[in-house]
Amino acid sequence: MAARLDVDLTTVTRAYDEARRRNLLEGRGARGTYVAAPKVELTAILDLSMNTPPPPDGVDFDDMLKQGLSQVLMRADNELLMTYHLGGGSDADRKAGARWLEPMFGHPDARQIVVCPGAQAAIAAAILALTAPGDVILAEPTTYPGLLAAATQFGRRVIAVDADKHGMVPERLEDACHQHTPGLVYLNPTLQNPTALTMPARRRKELAGIAQRCNVRIVEDDPYWRLADAPPPPIATFAPEQVVYISTLSKCLTPGLRVAFVLVRDPQERERFLVALRSFALMAAPLTAALATQWILDGSADRLLEGVRNEARLRHRMARDILAGRYSGAGDGLHVWLELPAYWTASQLARAAASEGIAVTPAEAFATGSGSANAIRISLGSIKDRGRLQAGLQRLSQLLARRPESFSAAVV
Numbered sequence: 001m002a003a004r005l006d007v008d009l010t011t012v013t014r015a016y017d018e019a020r021r022r023n024l025l026e027g028r029g030a031r032g033t034y035v036a037a038p039k040v041e042l043t044a045i046l047d048l049s050m051n052t053p054p055p056p057d058g059v060d061f062d063d064m065l066k067q068g069l070s071q072v073l074m075r076a077d078n079e080l081l082m083t084y085h086l087g088g089g090s091d092a093d094r095k096a097g098a099r100w101l102e103p104m105f106g107h108p109d110a111r112q113i114v115v116c117p118g119a120q121a122a123i124a125a126a127i128l129a130l131t132a133p134g135d136v137i138l139a140e141p142t143t144y145p146g147l148l149a150a151a152t153q154f155g156r157r158v159i160a161v162d163a164d165k166h167g168m169v170p171e172r173l174e175d176a177c178h179q180h181t182p183g184l185v186y187l188n189p190t191l192q193n194p195t196a197l198t199m200p201a202r203r204r205k206e207l208a209g210i211a212q213r214c215n216v217r218i219v220e221d222d223p224y225w226r227l228a229d230a231p232p233p234p235i236a237t238f239a240p241e242q243v244v245y246i247s248t249l250s251k252c253l254t255p256g257l258r259v260a261f262v263l264v265r266d267p268q269e270r271e272r273f274l275v276a277l278r279s280f281a282l283m284a285a286p287l288t289a290a291l292a293t294q295w296i297l298d299g300s301a302d303r304l305l306e307g308v309r310n311e312a313r314l315r316h317r318m319a320r321d322i323l324a325g326r327y328s329g330a331g332d333g334l335h336v337w338l339e340l341p342a343y344w345t346a347s348q349l350a351r352a353a354a355s356e357g358i359a360v361t362p363a364e365a366f367a368t369g370s371g372s373a374n375a376i377r378i379s380l381g382s383i384k385d386r387g388r389l390q391a392g393l394q395r396l397s398q399l400l401a402r403r404p405e406s407f408s409a410a411v412v
Contacts, residue, residue, distance in 0.1 A: 046392035047382045049359040051193065051334045052255055054315060054381035056307025061254075064300055071298070072290045081290060085283045088274050089115025093284075096293035097261035100301070101247060104225060104234050105263070114262040114273060117284040118255075119223055119248035121277065122262045123186075124150040126219045126244050128276035129269065131156055131183030138176050139186040140168050142366040142373060144193050144221065147186050156183065160368040167192070167199035170206040177214035184217045190231045191224035191333035194366045194377040198330060201232035208238035217269075218243045223251040224333050227309055240265050244273070249292055251334060253304050259284050259292040308381075315380040315389060322393040326400065336378045343403045346376050352399060358392050 002012040016033065019025040026036040055061065072081070080090070089097070091110070098110040116122040123146060131137065133155040139147060141160040151158045159180060162172040167189060176182065187207070189199035211218050220235045220243050236243035248260035264270040295301040312332055319336055320327040329336040340349060346362035353360050361379075363372040378396070383389040 045357050045359055046388060046395075047359045048378045048380075048392055048396070049361045050382040051251065051377075051379045052382045053251060053253065053308045053334065054311040055384050056304055057311035057314065059304055059307035061304070064295075064304065068291050068294050068298075068300060072287070072294050075294075076290055081286045083286070085115075085286055085289075086274075086278065088270075088277070089113070089284060089289060090286070090293075092297075093289045093293050096296040099296050100249075100261055101245075101263060104222075104245075104247070105237065108263060109265075112263055112265050112270065114264060114270065114277070115284050115289055116246075116260045116262055116277060117281050118250060118258045119221060119246050119260045120146045120150070121281045122246045122248075122260050123147055123219065123221060124154070124280065125273050125277040126184070126246075126262075127151060127154055127156060128279065129272040130217050130219075130244070135183035136180040137184055137186055138173065138180070138182045138216075139368050140188075140192070141368055141371075142194055142363065143186065143368055144188055145365050147221075148368065158186075158368050161185075165197065166203045167197060168203075168207060170203070170210055173207060174210050174214065177210065177216055182216055184219055185211060186219050186221065187235060188221045188223075189235060190222055190228050191330055191335075193224075194335065194361070194363070194375075195337045196328070196330045196333055196335055197337075198228060198231060204232055204235045205238045208235050208242065211242045212239050216242075220245045222246060223248045226252050226305060227312060227333050228330070229332050236263065244269070249301075252308060253292075253295070253301060257288050257292045259289055312381065315386070318386070318390055319378070319380060319393055322390070322397050323400075324397075326397075334379060334381045336380065337375055338378055339373070339375045341400065342374075344374075344400070346372070346374055348404050349376060349399070352404065353396060356395055356399060358396055358399075360396070 002009045016025060023036055025033055027033050093115045094110040094113045097113040097115060098108050101108050127150055135156050137151050137156050137158045138161050139158050140163040148158055159176065161176050162169045168187065189204060191198055218235060222234055222245065225231050225247065234245060236245040245263040246260055249257045264273050312334060316329050316331050319329060326338055327336060328339060340346060346364060350360055350362040361377045363375045380389065383392060
């Protein structure tokens, strides 16, 4: 091809690579390279159920990924990228973690940071390190399903503590601590998943004080802090020794990195946390951890974060316009908590939406007890194309305006 077009071989090779990336060509081994057949999309599901960051506005993610990996491979010892890292991350990774946490904590000690393969692994390790089988974990009535799944697998009981528009109620937490002697308290105070509420600073300080008086540890899962507009200080700033603080890159940058930074100030608890983590997830993958470190230290992470924040805000404005009076988002973050009209239940609406090719998450998925709110969570980032997101939100709005009696299941 290079000879026929009279161009350099490198140019043709790059053109072939680009054509493959666009699914225009496909290799067939020794038979050669062929024009690819058109790909038919057999499903038209609009996924509003998965909380992932939207594609960043004004950022060429593909180029950033290539440049970052190129820098990692050029500067790092390849043997170190392909071996075990048992200390909760390399020194460089922990320093990058300290840099990532600077907006929350000023200048945290990198030695107190553990690098984990995602927030779910960090939550599971905290449960194993801080509680025993049969222990109680206190959480809000609607909470992150990953906590519920991990607690169930490990034989812990999650008990709901009443919450109001500002989050967990301090008096109810103190009562629950005296009644249940919990192993830990789980809180997601910023753009809470799923309600999208942000706990004010005063409430955070009150809960931290109760945790200190009752000598109970708090796991502060804070994936959305850096997406939020002027969030209050983390609970960990009010009770540093009482709180295990988790910040993941999956919600701010990209889930593919599988990197979370965990701040554990007590050295004995940090060692117990590491032992627990190694029992099921030996380490964060060194290659992706090194990429995260490269991006944080060279400023790429901040550019990517700003792109995600800008795109998320655009999508929130779209949701507010389309859902009108039903919109209850915070204007930032990745999701909206939509309270339903009385003629719909959350499970009914989720089924009806699925029949129209839209996936949403009903409130039952987040319930810590038998009851749940009549609401659904709508995730705004998982549909890459903004136009398709708009179409999905419009179809959902039309669905909400009708009554479930107008839907009947087909019999075949």
